Amino acid sequence: MPELPEVETTCRGIAPFVTGKVISEVIVREHRMRQPIPPQLPRILTGQSVYAVTRRAKYLLLQMDHGHLLLHLGMSGSLRIIDKETPPQRHDHVDIVFDEIALRLRDPRRFGMVLWMEIPPLQHPLLRKLGPEPLGDDFSGEYLYRKSIRRSVAIKQFIMNSHIVVGVGNIYASEALFRAGIRPTRAAGRISEKRYVRLAEAIRSVLDEAIRQGGTTLRDFQQQDGRPGYFAQQLEVYGRQGEPCPACGSPIKAVTIGQRSSFFCTKCQR
Numbered sequence: 207m208p209e210l211p212e213v214e215t216t217c218r219g220i221a222p223f224v225t226g227k228v229i230s231e232v233i234v235r236e237h238r239m240r241q242p243i244p245p246q247l248p249r250i251l252t253g254q255s256v257y258a259v260t261r262r263a264k265y266l267l268l269q270m271d272h273g274h275l276l277l278h279l280g281m282s283g284s285l286r287i288i289d290k291e292t293p294p295q296r297h298d299h300v301d302i303v304f305d306e307i308a309l310r311l312r313d314p315r316r317f318g319m320v321l322w323m324e325i326p327p328l329q330h331p332l333l334r335k336l337g338p339e340p341l342g343d344d345f346s347g348e349y350l351y352r353k354s355i356r357r358s359v360a361i362k363q364f365i366m367n368s369h370i371v372v373g374v375g376n377i378y379a380s381e382a383l384f385r386a387g388i389r390p391t392r393a394a395g396r397i398s399e400k401r402y403v404r405l406a407e408a409i410r411s412v413l414d415e416a417i418r419q420g421g422t423t424l425r426d427f428q429q430q431d432g433r434p435g436y437f438a439q440q441l442e443v444y445g446r447q448g449e450p451c452p453a454c455g456s457p458i459k460a461v462t463i464g465q466r467s468s469f470f471c472t473k474c475q476r
């Protein structure tokens with residue numbers, strides 16, 4: 207599933223190609239996405255300029271003359287910049303064409319979203335109640351601590367809750383908790399502010415490293431195949447059940463929290 211770093215990489219990857227460009231054509235080959243793509247979308251978008259490409263949580267926002275186009279990659283979506291004559295393949299559902307190039311959405315599982323919004327995007331119900339960006343100024347250990355008071359939910363679920371903070375997926379939550387030395391099952395309300403400061407730093411650093419690694423694959427946005435900007439980060443605990451902890455050597459354990467696999471070291475994480 208595309209996580210925040212992939213979406214950020216996608217945002218940075220497509221922005222230079224579409225910013226300042228006028229949409230000449232929109233081709234929708236499949237309307238049935240998580241929400242149906244409205245049949246009037248091509249008519250609405252054609253002729254509009256793209257002023258900026260931004261990201262909020264895992265949503266991409268293309269700012270245009272009369273509103274915003276919201277894109278979400280769902281479980282399996284990817285966006286590429288292609289020559290507009292490139293023949294579509296089976297799961298290439300939408301092309302947004304700018305003269306010679308097109309922004310092409312591929313999404314085999316069709317959980318993605320393509321939505322036109324005329325209200326300010328941050329007021330839309332999908333975005334209105336989201337917590338702060340983990341890489342933004344509103345996110346800190348002090349903030350997490352304040353939100354955690356009297357919360358008995360496991361810390362891993364707490365940081366994966368998008369009302370608390372957006373974009374901390376399963377893998378990144380496991381890795382950040384390892385770096386911060388916090389056991390994923392610990393109750394959120396039973397962690398000191400000092401430890402939350404470490405955790406907030408760990409969340410920032412795992413995401414930041416992933417984005418920087420993604421940056422090295424930006425040229426893939428112009429390639430014919432392959433998923434853009436997706437990258438394998440060096441993972442210290444995730445998926446490493448039974449392997450030695452990179453810090454102390456004891457075997458990594460796995461536990462299921464909220465139906466998601468979590469990995470941790472019983473010695474290093476308390």
Ligand SMILES: [Zn+2]
Nearest residue numbers: 451454471474
């Ligand atoms: Zn350890």
